[in-house]
Structure formats: C-alpha cells, structure tokens
Amino acid sequence: MTEPLPAWSEPFADPKHELRRSLRVRGVTRDWAWGGATGAGVRVGIIDSGLENDHPRLAGRVVDNVTVEIGEDGPTVVPDGPHDMYGHGTACGGIILGLAPEVELVSIRVLGADLRGKGTAFAAGLDWAIEEGLQVCNLSLSSKSESLYPIFHDLTDRAYFRGMALVSAANNVPAPSYPSLFSSVFSVAAHGEPDPWRLYYNPAPPVEFGAWGVDVPIAWKDGGSTVATGNSFAAPHVAGLVALILSKHPGLSPFEVKAILASVADNPGRRRRRAARP
C-alpha cells in the first residue's frame, strides 16, 4: 500500500498488514463450524430486486417470493412473481447457494418498478422477514434516510433478539447508511482475493467482515451471468457461511455466529505462525 485507501474496504485490501489481531477459540475450526453442512434446514431471505426462480444458478431453491406494496395505509407485503427487476437479487442468491447449496431462499423484493428502493419498503420487507422467522437475511442495500434511522434501529434489535442474522453490505461511500452501521448486523466489505471461502474479520469496525467482492462471476437477469465488483457481492458470501453454521448448529445467536466467524477467519496471526511451523 503506497497510500491509504479512502473508504471501508481498506483493511481488506492488504490483510497481511491490517488484520494482525485475531481471536482463535480452541476447537472452533472451519471443520467444526460447518464441516459436512449444506445449509439444509435454513431459510435465507434476500431483500433485494427479486429472485429469478428458474435461473440455473438458483437450482430450484427459491421457496417464496414476496414484495412490498405501498398503499395509502402504508406498506403491505404481498405475493410477488418469480422475477428479478435488475438481476442483483439473483446474483446474491446464486452466491449464497454456491456456498450453502441446500438453503431455501425467500425473495423479498423491495427494489424496482414502483418501489425505486424506497426506505419504507425496505423496512417493511425486513419487518416481514423477522416475523416470518427466517434465520438469515442478506441485505445488499442500505438506506441513507435519517428519518428511518430509528425504525431500522428497532428492526435490527428485534432481529438480533430473535436470533436472526442480518448480513449487510457496507456502503463504499463513507456516509451514514442503515442498517449496515448498526453493531448487531454482520457488516461486510469486499476483498479482492478470488476465493469464495476466504473471510477476514476486521477488529476495527464499523465493517466487521471482508469477503470476496471483486470480479465475482455472478448470475444475472434472464438466466444470464456476468462478472461484478461491489460490497453487494461480498455480503452474500458471508450470508452463505452463516447459513452453513446455522445448519450445523441450529439456534446459535448472531453474537455466537460472529464469534465463530472471527475464530475461523483467514486473518494472518496465530494460525499463520502455526502453519509456518514444521
């Protein structure tokens, strides 16, 4: 690094130097955490632009599609078609299934058409996901609306106390963005190493985890595929790992899952020194 990167992916741009501190809990290894797990029994919500149920990368794993309608009495959650307005939700779903092939995906569409990414639709979708009892939710979007701050704060607290893991893409722009800045969510930024299993824990939040988010081959609209870069594509890698852990260890709290991820992260440190020993 000749000069510092300006925003929050910085720690993951050069993990060898930035992420020396790491927690290792004896016995908490990747094999213990998710060895043999497939994600079976875990329902993962994708709050995004929809899911294209028949996309080859989604392999028939979508079990429900809903969207938010904003009427005069406020937002309501209604059934949605098996489509994706941009391809972005499908991309996230495909990444999660790449790690946890047997999770069930639930599409909660809050983007596209009349919604235009309205914060209230986002909040209503998240509210629904919590009430529905989904174990994991991927949020590769965020709201900048100050007025929604207390609403998202309440929602993330409620998710946390109900044991639901909210995995949120950090914003590349260092400006307030909710709920990715709340401490209870799994906030994720991108690293550039092309390995879906490579995970970094950042001991200096607000961004807590780094996952692959540069030149990621992704599913896209109308059965297509492309190559993409963004924190949006890092978050689903972590959502996939969380789903694996919960499938093997049902009922763990978000706090416990975070501690496990920190323990098995690829941060250089003790494990690196140990690996160097003969």
Place this chain on the structure above:
Amino acid sequence: MVDHGTDAALAALVAAARRSDVGRRLSGDVETRLLQSIVDATVQLFDAEAASIALFEQDPDRLEFRVAAGEHGAGAVGLTVPPTQGIAGFVYSTGQALALSDVADDPRFNRDAAEQTGYVPRSIAAAPLLDEHGTVGVLQVLDKRGSPTFSLRDMELLAVFASQATVAIASARVQRDTDRLLRSVLIQVEPDLDAEQVEAMVGAATRELDVDDESPFWLLVDQVARLRSLTDRETALLTDILEVVAAHAVERGRPGRTGP
C-alpha cells in the same frame, strides 16, 4: 400576514429570494461546470473511454445525464433513463456502488440506452452520489483502457469522485433552488408554521422572480455577470455610475426592481 412583524419578515424574505436569484444568475451554471471538471478528472485518472454523471429529476422520475467526458462520452449528455432500469438505475435505487464486466456480451444489459449514446461498453462501474437525504445521482465510468475489469481500489476512488460531485451539487443547489432555501430557513426559524403557511410565505417572497426573463432588471444582471473581467479601476468607475443611477431611482420613489 397582518402585523408589522410579519411584513418585515416578508420583506426580508423577498430580499433574500432576490439576492439568491441574482447570485445564481451572476455565477452562471456552477453545477454543470463543477460536475464537468469531475468527470474530466475521472476519465483522466481511470484512463477510461468515458465517464458521466446522471442526476435524478422528477416529473417524470428519471436519471438525466448532465455531463460526460472521454472519447466516447459526449453522446450521453441529455440522455434520460428510468431510475428502475440498467446499472445507473440499480445504483441509484440501492445506493450501492457496483461494477460489471462483459456487459457488451450480455443482451440483457440496458443496451437501448447504451446504443443511443453511440457507444456500448464492455465494462462499467457506477457509484451513487449520496447526500444526507439519499441518492441524488450516479457517477459512471465506462471501459478502463488498461484493464477489462475494475479493482477494489477503482471502486474506492470512484466513491471519492462521487462524493466530490455530491458536494458540488449540494452547494450549487442551495443557490439554484431559491424556493427550497427559503422553505428550509422558514421551517428552522419558525417551527410552528404549518406547511400551508410556509408555502404562502415562500410564494409571496418569490412571486416576482419568475416574471419575464428578458426584463431590463435581469438583462442588467446578465451584463454585470459579463463584467467580471473588468480591472479594479473600471469596476470602481462603474460602481460610481451605478450609485448615481440608483440614488436617482430611490429619489423618484421607485424602490425595488424596475421592469415591465
């Protein structure tokens, strides 16, 4: 609006509105100039084929490409796309920066819009322009010459340029949007006013601003804007002349603006 206090407040508002409008006129289109300099720098730094900035406009909702740079950028200016479509629409809607490669191979990419500009990119990176209320637009870069894809560092740099653009827009918009300026000031100093009262006061203060653009007053403002290249001595002379003319106008009891 009956007592004297309100009259005085209205007079102050009228003066503020007029000053704001004159300021806007005198400084030219600051926003476009600043945004242009940002896309120029973006193209240079990324060594890209094109860069552009689209801003969100209402009625109807759209993203309008305001400035562009680079060998293949010019065609984008003036183009509008729905905020629900394409990469720009996605980035606008989610507030998330994003880069895609191989987009030219993908028939589902918002090709119509790309073809209208006369240039279909292979790769595209886009970052949201975020102010404290939300996303106001999108900064896009098409095709880095040196690389088929965008790196993490590229995305971070793009975010820096995007925040520059947001600052430029915010400062220019305060000047541009007199109504919004007055409204926000009124609400802050007098939180008890209801929406209708605020609208009535803003309406009263700006009523005279929207009249004929060709009126002698505005022609004068335009002339003054062109006088910025005068030397100090010339400016001093002009100020003296204007002072005499203004004093004459006041003596004749014609305060305020002259015009048809």
